[in-house]
Amino acid sequence: MNLNILIAGVGGQGNLFASSILAEYFTNQGHQVLAVETIGAAQRGGSVVSHLRVSDSEMYSPLIPAGKVDILMGFEILEMLRNFQLLSVDGSYLLNDYKEPTVLCNLEMDTYPSDEMITAALQKSGKKGYIIKATECARQIGGSLLTNVVMVGALCQLSPLFHRQEVRQVLAGKSPPKVRDLNLKAFDAGGSLVSGMS
Numbered sequence: 732m733n734l735n736i737l738i739a740g741v742g743g744q745g746n747l748f749a750s751s752i753l754a755e756y757f758t759n760q761g762h763q764v765l766a767v768e769t770i771g772a773a774q775r776g777g778s779v780v781s782h783l784r785v786s787d788s789e790m791y792s793p794l795i796p797a798g799k800v801d802i803l804m805g806f807e808i809l810e811m812l813r814n815f816q817l818l819s820v821d822g823s824y825l826l827n828d829y830k831e832p833t834v835l836c837n838l839e840m841d842t843y844p845s846d847e848m849i850t851a852a853l854q855k856s857g858k859k860g861y862i863i864k865a866t867e868c869a870r871q872i873g874g875s876l877l878t879n880v881v882m883v884g885a886l887c888q889l890s891p892l893f894h895r896q897e898v899r900q901v902l903a904g905k906s907p908p909k910v911r912d913l914n915l916k917a918f919d920a921g922g923s924l925v926s927g928m929s
Contacts, residue, residue: 732762733788734892735795738781739814740806741831745879748905749804750781752883755901756893757785767793778810802890804882806865807831808849815856824860825886826853827878828867861889863924869917877917884921889928 736753740746747768754766765784782795800818805811805826818824832843844852853860863885869877880902887893899918906914 732785734785734802735800735819736783736785736802736804737795737800737814737817738783738804738806739810740779740827740879741810742777742779743876744779744806745876746779746781746806749806749879749883750783752898752901752905753783755905756898757783759897759901762787763790765790765793778813780810780814802886804886806878806882809843812844812849812852815852815858818856818858822858824858825882825889826860826862827865827882828862829865829878861885861925861928863921865921865924868920868924872917872920873913877913880914880917881921881924884918885925886921887918888922888925895922 738746738750750766750768754764757764762785767782769778769780769782782793784790784793784795795817797817798819800814801822803811803814803818803822803824805824806829808826808828808830811824811826815824830843865881865885866875866878869875869881883898883902887895887898899915902914902918903911
């Protein structure tokens with residue numbers, strides 16, 4: 732098995748927690764796993780990109796080369812588009828329909844892409860993908876901080892690479908007791924969001 736997953740979002744969206752859940756799952760499956768994050772002013776809503784590489788043979792770099800990403804998870808629209816060129820020819824994406832304007836946008840020094848521009852870019856790519864309202868779903872459950880778990884739940888429903896119950900067990904084990912039930916509810920909700928899409 733060779734699999735490269737890239738998670739793109741902004742600080743505070745829980746990239747690292749999502750990546751750690753998937754990494755532990757694949758490790759438990761007996762695969763070699765390398766993971767690393769690139770973080771830019773994450774505490775202030777800057778870019779956070781998590782690289783997760785899974786293989787049955789030895790790997791030498793945790794960073795995914797350009798054009799080798801199999802699954803691109805976008806926790807935020809613009810951050811996913813920034814990393815879109817890293818997708819492989821047969822790669823697919825899972826996008827959270829959520830916008831977090833950059834600092835430059837807020838200062839009116841830059842403009843966030845319009846919905847039409849975003850749609851056109853995705854269509855032009857020809858890539859297979861899914862767009863879900865993960866943040867909206869998370870807020871209905873208990874707050875936007877659950878977005879990452881909703882996204883993981885959706886991914887595990889869409890891809891045959893994951894055994895949902897085993898990922899769910901990893902999530903339960905990694906969740907602090909006070910939020911465990913909410914995390915499990917968010918994971919199940921993510922699966923329900925995409926049920927029937929794949």
